[in-house]
Amino acid sequence: MSPTRRRRAMTEQAADAAVDQACRSLRLPTIRSRFTEIADAAEREQLTYRGFLAELLLAECDDRDRRRTVRRVRAAGFPREKWLADFDYDANPAINAATIHTLARCEWIRKGEPLCLIGDSGTGKTHLLIGLGTAAAQDGFRVRYTLATKLVNELVEAADERQLAKTIARYGRVDLLCIDELGYMQLDRRGAEMLFQVLTEREETASVAIASNESFSGWTKTFTDPRLCAAIVDRLTFAGNIIETGTESYRLAHARAARATT
Known part of the structure; x- marks a missing residue:
């Protein structure tokens, strides 16, 4: 079966499994964990494909920035939290x-x-x-x-x-x-x-x-x-x-x- 026909024939359950596997391979943990949530929101808000993709990628980027910040604060070696x-x-x-x-x-x-x-x-x-x-x-x-x-x-x-x-x-x-x-x-x-x-x-x-x-x-x-x-x-x-x-x-x-x- 060609890639195009495979995509057309893929059920939502199979699509979710494929996204999960792809995210594991590409090391995209935020997209993997939030894909269903963002997909459902995009459907409700009638986002375009581009809009949906942008939401996914921005969620991954934002979470990576957050994790990097946490690592930098931890690496500083502060004895306790002070804000x-x-x-x-x-x-x-x-x-x-x-x-x-x-x-x-x-x-x-x-x-x-x-x-x-x-x-x-x-x-x-x-x-x-x-x-x-x-x-x-x-x-x-x-x-x-x-x-x-x-x-x-x-x-x-x-x-x-x-x-x-x-x-x-x-x-x-x-x-x-x-x-x-x-x-x-x-x-x-x-x-x-x-x-x-x-x-x-x-x-x-x-x-x-x-x-x-x-x-x-x-x-x-x-x-x-x-x-x-x-x-x-x-x-x-x-x-x-x-x-x-x-x-x-x-x-x-x-x-x-x-x-x-x-």
């Missing part, structure tokens, strides 16, 4: 909502600019760091989150295994590197120098976002070499975005507000 939409600006009036909304458009990442979130514990630094990182991943950027001490330990281990250049290059390939809790622990000179290498690798080419509980003047507690400390501050502030989250605990204010509404 900018959930940030309570009333609980911390020191943070300007318009500034955060502007940063969420990711133009600073396209320009390779740094971002520094500076403030006391509980003022929302990590929430904003993860939220902005998530927004960047959703916008198509490759993002990586790490704690400052974890990054330094990884670099030291890589150096001991003669893999330092490879590790630094790997961090250099992401579009946005989010470093949390910088300033909580003192770094020895070796670790600080390796962190400086990572920052230098990314300078003016790819963005770094850091969250620190210490003002820049207090970074000498973390980087005990004054000249190295000054160089690191320069890397993170030149043409950068600096947001001071203040001293009043966001978490405490948010908890009080939540209790007040119950």
